[in-house]
Amino acid sequence: MQMGLLIVLSGPAGVGKGTVCTALRKRMPEIVYSVSATTRQPRAGEVDGVNYFFKTRQQFEQMIKQDALLEYAEYVGNYYGTPREFVDQTLSAGKDVILEIEVQGAMQVKERFPNAIFVFLLPPSMEELKQRITGRGTESQQTIDIRMGVATKEMELLEHYHYAVVNDEIEAACDRVRSIIIAEHCRKDIVIRSRSAASAIGNKQ
Structure with missing residues (x-):
């Protein structure tokens, strides 16, 4: 069975990763x-187990000790991470998995999954990014300033990604990411591995 593709969608906080995903x-x-x-x-409106698994700091640090996370990062005073077992099992079952994660975490995934597809979601401009973060109405001015400083540094890591998609309009950005995934499934090395695996199974039967 062909392994599923691991698609990593990341970018600065406030760029719209969750909405596009x-x-x-x-x-x-x-x-x-x-x-x-x-x-x-x-x-408001977020549900545990649907949007995130909401953990205490003690629970999260226990997951780190147990190596139960594919990646994790501490961002603006909070931990974020990807439970590892679920991703491994889903990919092995031949299903594609999409990770919507912070840039720090994406760099960790790149070390463990060099064959993953890395997509960087960009804002139309840094001013637009600031307006989006401010528009949430959930951040203090100090937090907004910190996020903007982090975002500037994260933009410098764009060179480590395979693709860059500007989120100027949600449906358009979604179409671009969808096209990337379809194209990746048509790469000759993916197709050859899939055909070879199918041939090997047929010869055994």
């Missing part, structure tokens, strides 16, 4: 969304 899952329901764990407080 939600739209993409409606277009491609076969893609499995990996729910991240975090120590931050839930925002």
